Amino acid sequence: NSDPAFYVNYLYGFGGNYLSPDKKRCLMSSPEAVEACQFMVDMICKYKISPNADDAANMNADKLFTQGKLAMVSRGSWAADSMYSREGKAVGLEFDVAPMPRGPRGRGSIFFTNSYAVLERSKHKKEAWLLTQWMAEPTLQRAAIHNTQGIPARKSLAKEFLAVDRPPRNKQAFIDAIEFGRSTPKVPCWPEANSLINSALQKMLLGKEPVKQIADDLVPTVDKMLAGGGK
Numbered sequence: 001n002s003d004p005a006f007y008v009n010y011l012y013g014f015g016g017n018y019l020s021p022d023k024k025r026c027l028m029s030s031p032e033a034v035e036a037c038q039f040m041v042d043m044i045c046k047y048k049i050s051p052n053a054d055d056a057a058n059m060n061a062d063k064l065f066t067q068g069k070l071a072m073v074s075r076g077s078w079a080a081d082s083m084y085s086r087e088g089k090a091v092g093l094e095f096d097v098a099p100m101p102r103g104p105r106g107r108g109s110i111f112f113t114n115s116y117a118v119l120e121r122s123k124h125k126k127e128a129w130l131l132t133q134w135m136a137e138p139t140l141q142r143a144a145i146h147n148t149q150g151i152p153a154r155k156s157l158a159k160e161f162l163a164v165d166r167p168p169r170n171k172q173a174f175i176d177a178i179e180f181g182r183s184t185p186k187v188p189c190w191p192e193a194n195s196l197i198n199s200a201l202q203k204m205l206l207g208k209e210p211v212k213q214i215a216d217d218l219v220p221t222v223d224k225m226l227a228g229g230g231k
Helices: 004-013 031-045 053-058 061-066 079-091 125-135 138-148 155-162 172-179 190-204 211-226
Strands: none
Touching (some): 004 031, 061 079, 155 172, 190 211
């Protein structure tokens, strides 16, 4: 499906990226990024194989999937138990997982992680560090595997994740995705910049304005953020 939260999978597949390597310029108006976004728009507006704005407003992608009205969704391993197994049980949903489709210039996927850190200005650095260490211990990691099918941070526990006897069967696809996965840009303004990018994409997916025009309008604002000029 063309869920805006996962547009970056298309972006990478078409050879694009959010930002330039030096993190000083937004690349959302590059030919690669525009091609990726246009592909998503065409799936909705031209080929009509992805939900449009009205469809999404009435029922989100996960509901459409569990009810058999959507063939594929982009989600992490956590969704298997929290949504698809529980909500799909009533309708006999059977599902599995596969790698992200390869784009014309490769394959890419976004990493979504639970990250823990100790603030530099914390008044309890020692205690915070002890808590962080505890959360990375095998016992807690193992609990996350078996309770939520969360992918462990420890490589030594990968086999336990693969051995969980609940759908999906092809859990190896999640492990394999690490090879081509990428994290979000490490810049202070990223939450605000990402919000603007997602808003621009939502506008694109309506199919009422040219993708390139929306991207060209977006880039200067994000560039200003990257330069420290705020919104």
